[in-house]
Amino acid sequence: MLQSELFTKTLRQAPSGEEAKNAQLLIRAGYIYKVMAGVYAYLPLGLRVLGKIKTIVREEMDALGGQELIMTSLQRKELWEKTDRWDDKQVDIWFKSELKNGTEVGLAWSHEEQITEMMKNYIQSFRDLPIYVYQFQTKLRNELRAKSGILRGREFLMKDMYSYSTNTEEHDAFYDKAVKAYLKIFERVGLGENTFLTFASGGAFTQFSHEFQTMSDTGEDTIYLARDRKVAINKEVLTDEVISQLGLKKTDLEEVKATEVGNIFNFGATKSEQLGLFFTDDKGVKKPVILGSYGIGISRLMGVLVEQFSDSKGIIWPTSVSPFDLHLINIGSNKDIPDKLYKTLQDENFSVLYDQREASAGTKFADSDLIGIPMRILVSDKTLKAESVEIKARTSDKTQLIKIKDLIKTIRQK
Amino acid sequence: MLQSELFTKTLRQAPSGEEAKNAQLLIRAGYIYKVMAGVYAYLPLGLRVLGKIKTIVREEMDALGGQELIMTSLQRKELWEKTDRWDDKQVDIWFKSELKNGTEVGLAWSHEEQITEMMKNYIQSFRDLPIYVYQFQTKLRNELRAKSGILRGREFLMKDMYSYSTNTEEHDAFYDKAVKAYLKIFERVGLGENTFLTFASGGAFTQFSHEFQTMSDTGEDTIYLARDRKVAINKEVLTDEVISQLGLKKTDLEEVKATEVGNIFNFGATKSEQLGLFFTDDKGVKKPVILGSYGIGISRLMGVLVEQFSDSKGIIWPTSVSPFDLHLINIGSNKDIPDKLYKTLQDENFSVLYDQREASAGTKFADSDLIGIPMRILVSDKTLKAESVEIKARTSDKTQLIKIKDLIKTIRQK
Numbered sequence: 001m002l003q004s005e006l007f008t009k010t011l012r013q014a015p016s017g018e019e020a021k022n023a024q025l026l027i028r029a030g031y032i033y034k035v036m037a038g039v040y041a042y043l044p045l046g047l048r049v050l051g052k053i054k055t056i057v058r059e060e061m062d063a064l065g066g067q068e069l070i071m072t073s074l075q076r077k078e079l080w081e082k083t084d085r086w087d088d089k090q091v092d093i094w095f096k097s098e099l100k101n102g103t104e105v106g107l108a109w110s111h112e113e114q115i116t117e118m119m120k121n122y123i124q125s126f127r128d129l130p131i132y133v134y135q136f137q138t139k140l141r142n143e144l145r146a147k148s149g150i151l152r153g154r155e156f157l158m159k160d161m162y163s164y165s166t167n168t169e170e171h172d173a174f175y176d177k178a179v180k181a182y183l184k185i186f187e188r189v190g191l192g193e194n195t196f197l198t199f200a201s202g203g204a205f206t207q208f209s210h211e212f213q214t215m216s217d218t219g220e221d222t223i224y225l226a227r228d229r230k231v232a233i234n235k236e237v238l239t240d241e242v243i244s245q246l247g248l249k250k251t252d253l254e255e256v257k258a259t260e261v262g263n264i265f266n267f268g269a270t271k272s273e274q275l276g277l278f279f280t281d282d283k284g285v286k287k288p289v290i291l292g293s294y295g296i297g298i299s300r301l302m303g304v305l306v307e308q309f310s311d312s313k314g315i316i317w318p319t320s321v322s323p324f325d326l327h328l329i330n331i332g333s334n335k336d337i338p339d340k341l342y343k344t345l346q347d348e349n350f351s352v353l354y355d356q357r358e359a360s361a362g363t364k365f366a367d368s369d370l371i372g373i374p375m376r377i378l379v380s381d382k383t384l385k386a387e388s389v390e391i392k393a394r395t396s397d398k399t400q401l402i403k404i405k406d407l408i409k410t411i412r413q414k
Numbered sequence: 415m416l417q418s419e420l421f422t423k424t425l426r427q428a429p430s431g432e433e434a435k436n437a438q439l440l441i442r443a444g445y446i447y448k449v450m451a452g453v454y455a456y457l458p459l460g461l462r463v464l465g466k467i468k469t470i471v472r473e474e475m476d477a478l479g480g481q482e483l484i485m486t487s488l489q490r491k492e493l494w495e496k497t498d499r500w501d502d503k504q505v506d507i508w509f510k511s512e513l514k515n516g517t518e519v520g521l522a523w524s525h526e527e528q529i530t531e532m533m534k535n536y537i538q539s540f541r542d543l544p545i546y547v548y549q550f551q552t553k554l555r556n557e558l559r560a561k562s563g564i565l566r567g568r569e570f571l572m573k574d575m576y577s578y579s580t581n582t583e584e585h586d587a588f589y590d591k592a593v594k595a596y597l598k599i600f601e602r603v604g605l606g607e608n609t610f611l612t613f614a615s616g617g618a619f620t621q622f623s624h625e626f627q628t629m630s631d632t633g634e635d636t637i638y639l640a641r642d643r644k645v646a647i648n649k650e651v652l653t654d655e656v657i658s659q660l661g662l663k664k665t666d667l668e669e670v671k672a673t674e675v676g677n678i679f680n681f682g683a684t685k686s687e688q689l690g691l692f693f694t695d696d697k698g699v700k701k702p703v704i705l706g707s708y709g710i711g712i713s714r715l716m717g718v719l720v721e722q723f724s725d726s727k728g729i730i731w732p733t734s735v736s737p738f739d740l741h742l743i744n745i746g747s748n749k750d751i752p753d754k755l756y757k758t759l760q761d762e763n764f765s766v767l768y769d770q771r772e773a774s775a776g777t778k779f780a781d782s783d784l785i786g787i788p789m790r791i792l793v794s795d796k797t798l799k800a801e802s803v804e805i806k807a808r809t810s811d812k813t814q815l816i817k818i819k820d821l822i823k824t825i826r827q828k
Contacts, residue, residue: 007481007536007545033532036519041485041532067421071455073487073552074569097509097521099568100558105450107511107521118447118455122421131421138487138552144514154513155488 001324003355003367006030008043010367021218022303023149025315029370031323038146038154045371046302048323050157053298054136056188056320057159060181064174066134066161071114073140075106079113083274093141107140112267112293115162116275123289126166126281130174134161136298148220150303151259161294166281168268171290175264178294182212182262189301190318191308195261198223199246200234205268208237213258218307221260224253232258259304267291315372316394324353326411327373331361332381341379341389341404348408369394375414377407415738417769417781420444422457424781435632436717437563439729443784445737452560452568459785460716462737464571467712468550470602470734471573474595478588480548480575485528487554489520493527497688507555521554526681526707529576530689537703540580540695544588548575550712562634564717565673571713577706580695582682585704589678592708596626596676603715604732605722609675612637613660614648619682622651627672632721635674638667646672673718681705729786730808738767740825741787745775746795755793755803755818762822783808789828791821 008030015034018024023040026032031046042050058068080086086106088094095107108114115133122128139158146154161178165171179197186195191214198211213223213232222235226248233242233253243250269288272278277289302321309316317323326345330338335356342354353373355364361380368376378390378399389407392399393414402410422444429448432438437454440446445460456464472482494500500520502508509521522528529547536542553572560568575592579585593611600609605628612625627637627646636649640662647656647667657664686692686702695701716735723730731737740759744752749770756768767787769778775794782790792804792813803821806813807828816824 005479005481007533007542007547009536009542011535033535035486035488035528036490039486039488041483041528043483044481047483065419067419067458069455069457069461072449072453072569073554074449074453076450095511095519097511097556100556105509114449114455119421121425121447122423128421128423133421140487142511142514155486 001351001353003353004357006044006353008045010370018149019147020149020151020303021310022151022306025306025310025370026150026303029315029372032150036154038143038152040150040153040155040299042299045323049302049317049321050298052321052323053189053301054159057185057296057298058136060185060188061132061134061159061161064132064161064177064181066132068135069133070135070137071108071111071118073108073138075108075114077104077106079117079275080106083113083271085113093143095140095142108137109139109141110293111135111137111160112162112271112291113275116271116277116289116291119164119289120275120277123164123277123279126279129164129166129279129289130170131164132161132174134159134294148303150299151307152220153299156300157298159296159298163290163292163294164277165290165292166279166287168290171266171292175266175292178264178292179210182264182294182296185296186212186214186261189305189321191261191304194308196223196225196230196232196258198232198234198258199237199242200263201237203265203267204270206266209263209265211260212262214261214304214308215256216259216304216307217257219257219259221258223256223258225256226252227254228252259307261301261304262294262296264294265292267293310372313366314370317372317374319374322373323351323371324373325350325375326352327355327368327371327376328352328379329355329364329368329376330379331364332379332384334379334381334384337384337404338379341377341407344408345377350411375411415765415767417767418771420458420767422459424784432563433561434563434565434717435724436565436720439720439724439784440564440717443729443786446564450568452557452566454564454567454569454713456713459737463716463731463735464712466735466737467603467715468573471550471599471710471712474599474602475546475548475573475575478546478575478591478595480546482549483547484549484551485522485525485532487522487552489522489528491518491520493531493689494520497527497685499527507557509554509556522551523553523555524707525549525551525574526576526685526705527689530685530691530703530705533578533703534689534691537578537691537693540693543578543580543693543703544584545578546575546588548573548708562632562717564713565721566634567713570711573710573712575708577704577708578691579704579706580693580701582704585680585706589680589706592678592706593624596678596708596710599710600626600628600675603719603735605675605718608722610637610639610644610646610672612646612648612672613651613656614677615651617679617681618684620680623677623679625674626676628675628718628722629670630673630718630721631671633671633673635672637670637672639670640666641668642666673721675715675718676708676710678708679706681707724786727780728784731786731788733788736787737765737785738787739764739789740766741769741782741785741790742766742793743769743778743782743790744793745778746793746798748793748795748798751798751818752793755791755821758822759791764825789825 014024033041198213223232272288428438447455608629612627637646683702
């Protein structure tokens with residue numbers, strides 16, 4: 001894409017009152033637009049990053065046998081009353097509204113109830129199970145305070161998966177597969193090294209739920225890390241008993257700040273019993289379906305990546321989620337050679353942001369650092385004299401002069 | 415995809431109270447799920463059709479130079495007060511809610527205000543214009559009655575594009591290009607023959623807005639068609655004066671029922687003046703930006719297609735939007751040959767729904783007709799004796815026996 005055609009421009013500063021580093025950088029670089037606290041629009045660059053993250057998550061959900069669907073934002077009150085989650089005293093993050101005839105409706109902050117109700121159409125026998133479904137859905141949550149940029153939004157994009165199983169063994173086997181898929185996702189987006197499966201508080205059915213926590217100085221949670229085992233315990237459930245139950249030693253645990261990037265939860269038979277989702281097993285016995293729920297905040301993940309991968313100059317995207325593979329910048333007087341290079345790189349299946357604007361080299365470099373594409377290719381009168389371009393990784397200060405004829409090969413090796 | 419793995423099953427009947435043919439068929443076939451009147455979830459088959467439609471629309475929007483983004487559902491009251499569209503007396507389809515601190519918020523039924531406000535960050539000079547942006551966004555509209563299935567929803571998917579131009583000439587030129595792009599979209603989804611550019615009531619700025627109306631017995635609108643000219647006049651603006659102004663003859667006009675599938679609208683400078691979006695022209699003069707707005711109801715379009723293309727047995731998808739290219743059905747005892755064929759067809763880049771379930775031939779045929787994939791490939795003991803399969807178009811009762819070795823070639827020619 002030509003940078004001159006991008007309608008967004010980099011901004012000198014984020015709006016006043018925007019405290020979070022992730023939002024400040026993303027706003028200044030033109031990825032997002034702040035509508036109000038906790039409510040952000042995603043501009044062309046931001047939508048590209050969300051798309052990259054969604055593709056990775058979708059691939060892993062499909063590999064688990066997940067079927068994608070999309071439920072609705074508008075929710076029926078009666079359904080949530082059956083599971084005792086309608087009342088604001090039980091759930092304090094509802095946005096509610098009403099139909100013209102006065103019927104109260106809710107705006108979805110989660111979808112267990114709605115999908116479970118729907119499954120009554122499709123689940124009768126053990127032969128219909130297991131079923132795994134997922135969606136990318138905009139959730140609305142009426143947070144009292146929303147000061148963390150896109151880390152905790154009032155409106156945000158979430159991937160939620162739901163598993164419906166005949167019994168706990170079948171559920172547990174899938175749950176373990178889902179843990180592995182989640183770890184793979186965090187690995188693929190560049191957070192693998194710093195993300196840990198974390199034991200957190202469970203519910204009526206299970207002692208623990210599981211969170212995926214990424215170490216972060218700005219994190220809201222405190223976790224106790226058994227680094228060599230790649231697991232952690234959330235402070236909320238940390239007791240001597242839990243430590244020994246998990247086969248860990250207190251002295252091996254390291255207290256760190258962390259940000260939750262995913263969670264998985266076992267609802268057991270509760271929701272199915274409340275909503276009436278039963279199946280007939282192979283002996284003709286009627287049983288409730290076992291429900292699991294698996295969430296990743298997609299837009300939150302984008303924010304975590306910016307918190308983790310940025311410096312004083314701007315964002316530093318991991319390759320897998322960068323809006324473009326390459327940032328091609330021309331600061332020389334020759335237009336034909338960089339124009340041709342732009343075409344060649346695209347023909348070789350690289351996505352390229354091409355800065356051919358009439359602007360100073362300094363402006364172009366600053367914009368490039370702010371936007372954070374992992375590799376920069378610079379064309380100048382000086383590099384062209386040597387029939388070369390200069391390449392530079394966003395993570396490094398080192399530049400390298402590469403003959404144009406060797407460029408593709410060199411980039412492929414990076 | 416294996417049909418046995420699809421969690422949806424065809425249903426004998428739609429929920430009671432569902433009057434619209436589009437929703438009845440789509441629910442029974444497993445494309446959508448009804449949450450409440452005018453609120454439908456999209457299940458795996460339905461999401462595939464939406465995806466096909468979105469791809470076609472996206473390609474045409476990109477070809478117009480459109481940049482994709484995604485705005486928010488939550489809307490600030492102040493913004494809509496500035497354009498006098500907040501009050502329920504002015505706009506009677508708002509869903510409203512409030513933040514924890516009591517601040518009123520709206521749920522978006524359109525996005526002119528929000529995008530125009532945002533553009534103040536990015537538009538200062540004539541050099542920044544024109545700008546074309548679009549999104550696929552879930553809109554909420556608090557319709558008093560919602561009885562038309564997915565044709566008129568309280569929650570629905572819309573593509574809305576917005577153009578920002580320096581003057582009316584530039585605006586008009588783009589507007590004309592957008593008309594052509596819209597006609598191309600309706601052509602590509604299979605509605606070309608029956609869809610007409612229709613003159614409808616304008617606003618403060620223009621005498622007319624333009625609708626795209628598809629002839630339909632169940633349509634809500636009445637239009638007067640000049641068939642050979644491929645244009646129509648909405649009943650709401652039909653006068654002798656308008657007829658002659660458009661160079662048409664009253665005697666050539668044909669009264670037909672129609673459904674609106676798209677509309678385009680010129681806001682002129684109104685919104686920019688109300689919200690303060692100005693630019694400096696090449697002579698240094700400050701001027702308001704000219705706004706156009708261009709909508710297509712994506713989920714509505716899916717409903718229109720079902721209304722247009724269905725029979726007593728079920729849906730008949732146009733090839734371009736069908737959830738799968740081919741419906742492969744095995745009713746014979748041999749599993750290896752159809753399994754291999756399934757793989758071969760996929761290797762040849764056809765998307766295939768493969769019915770290898772343990773079910774009667776009658777059930778499989780009925781399901782296939784209901785789901786409505788344009789081409790069915792049947793494998794039976796009888797066809798295999800002739801080293802053949804039987805192909806049948808959903809639109810026809812004729813079957814054709816084709817040697818397996820000639821199948822790919824034959825399908826490609828269809």
